[in-house]
Amino acid sequence: MSSPSRSQRARRVPASHACDACAARKIRCDRASPCRRCSTLSIECTATRRRSKPGPKGPWAARRREARLAEDSWREAGDAASNESIQSLSPASQDDGQPQQPSAACSPDVSYRAVSTAALERYLGIFQLHLYPVWPVVDQDELRSRLRNSGDWEAYMLAAAISAVTIAQLQLSPEEHYDLVGDGARMAAEAWRIRASLDYLEHPSISTLLSSFFLHIAAANRREIRKAAFLLREAVTCAQLLGLDQAVYYRALPRDESQLQLRVVWLLFVTERGHSTRFDFPRILQLDPNLPALEADENTAILSPFINLCRLFRNFSHAVDGDGSPRTHETFAEMHARLRAAPESPHYSSDLQLADFKLTQQWMRVVLWKTSMYHVSLTADAEGDDSLSLGFPNQVARRVVQDLDTFPVHIVEFHGLGMEMKLFEIAMSLADILLCLPSALTSRESMRIGPRDVLGHLVQFMAGFRGGGDRAKLQLLYTKTYGTGASVFSIHPTPRKDDGLPCRPLSSDPSTSVKGIEW
Known part of the structure; x- marks a missing residue:
């Protein structure tokens, strides 16, 4: 019987090793040279890959992998937002004076939700029970309904911001609330990730206004005073761009919607007044004296x-x-x-x-x-x-x-x-x-x-x-x-x-x- 050639000996797979192709596919290898599956697929059968250490890789391996994945996703989101801004400024992106559709606001460059809808709804329930009396500006039924629409990224961003404040303000911890996930910093980071892909500054809305407001509260709780001031100013400017500080804005609105948005602008007035007084910042929100009156018929208590x-x-x-x-x-x-x-x-x-x-x-x-x-x-x-x-x-x-x-x-x-x-x-x-x-x-x-x-x-x-x-x-x-x-x-x-x-x-x-x- 003739002995195998030198090239065949170099490719021979050790008895304890699967070949590279079978290992990559995680299928059983017969360890022949070439193995049966490689022969069937007509691919080269090699055993040159470096073997990894068997068994657990240490307690920090999974965390390092998660951190790298998160860092990659944040970098991709930031790059996409930058490319979007550059393209919007180029002459080729203009259409002879035709109004441009807010494509970035409708379809952000994100492909997944890091926090489940069920988890966000649990936090919204806690917010409604404990913190809604302080900030009665969120229509929870509407927000829950919007959350179930996987394409409504503004609703997801707002829910993440509210969750961040709920965790921080009530000092919730997973040890005491086993059915909750994440922490305030993680929720705030998730809201910021979505904001990086939304063209919310060019296309303001009540949802983006409220997300800025709640992120202001979250930043203040972390004692990031300047960041909190910027976010509050952003929310106030958004309200002014929408016209919430003017009486004429409310004339065509249904009563319930008018009252909700009146509470939004009054909450901004109260918050800016308190924040600017405590930290000696200038105020910019001036309310129209002819604004409709706030009413308590909906929920007097x-x-x-x-x-x-x-x-x-x-x-x-x-x-x-x-x-x-x-x-x-x-x-x-x-x-x-x-x-x-x-x-x-x-x-x-x-x-x-x-x-x-x-x-x-x-x-x-x-x-x-x-x-x-x-x-x-x-x-x-x-x-x-x-x-x-x-x-x-x-x-x-x-x-x-x-x-x-x-x-x-x-x-x-x-x-x-x-x-x-x-x-x-x-x-x-x-x-x-x-x-x-x-x-x-x-x-x-x-x-x-x-x-x-x-x-x-x-x-x-x-x-x-x-x-x-x-x-x-x-x-x-x-x-x-x-x-x-x-x-x-x-x-x-x-x-x-x-x-x-x-x-x-x-x-x-x-x-x-x-x-x-x-x-």
Whole structure:
């Protein structure tokens, strides 16, 4: 019997190896040279591939593969968006003045949904239950219906943005909610991936406006303040381009649609007013005074408190910005009285709305007090409810501490960075007065809960707010607090009934106060 040729010996497959072709197809190889399948297909039978290590490849292999796939998809989406922009600017893409169809807005260059419709609907259900009273601008039934249309990428983008905010705002975690998937950062990244392929800036809509708004909230929760400001400005500009700030826009709309979009533009007004005041950004949204009135007939328990909050911000805007009249002592006293007398709605559906209204109202009073310092002389009388006295921050802080004791800590925390900044400004105002004019707030009775005790309560609450909040700002507040002689973790004298504070001492054990004040 003749021996095999040299070329045949080079191609001979080892007994323990499948040939390259069979290994690639993951089919059984008879390990002949050539094997039966390669002979049948008339292809070369080789065994030159490098064998991979058998068994598991380590705990990070799958994660590295997923990261590479995600990076490739993001890069492809970005390249496609760039090519789309370049093509739209080229002369060949113009059609002699004919209007161009928003092809990018209708069919983005994406081929898959990274988050299932079922998962998004679960997050939308949680949003409707807990956060819709704060942001009543999403028609959930319509959005769910649109989500089931695989070609509606704007609906998918909006649902991903809402999911990102729901996870971050309510601090959901897979460990506590086993039926949920992903995290806030992943959901926000998914919304951004879709935005990269949509021509949403050239073709704005209510869905893209709301996606910008909710991504603004998500960025603010991550303390990306400049990014949050850009996204809020984007949402406001989108509303202006659509005409939501003009009364004429609503004339031809059905009543339900008109009311929903009115709530959208009022929500933008409230959010921009609060964000610009806290971070000293300019405002650009001016509402037409002839806008139709907001109505609460659809859902009184949810919409009535929202309407009251909008009215509160409208009064606050008029008070801080002024109406052109001389800013005298009497003018500011009247403005303070208007803010103080803002009615609370009897139809609060949850503590979430009530806490937002009460604490925001007290923050507004402090901001107006600080504004009045530049226009009128403040009195030294710290007694009574004199809104133009040097002791006014103490009065507001006492009311805030009283309100904080009324609500569960997580209710206050659900309002996120905005509420944290409001409480911080109230505490800082009290600390500044104690540092600059300690005699103005000296208690007349040694056994009475004083302003330093109130400041200590506020600082202790903020130390546990959402896990510690902004460490830099908290350190500044700590420094000022210690400078006033206030002690954050100490047992104080039992307050009198007329002090306006709960009659329970502050715990001396810091470990019991991680998430808020324990009376």
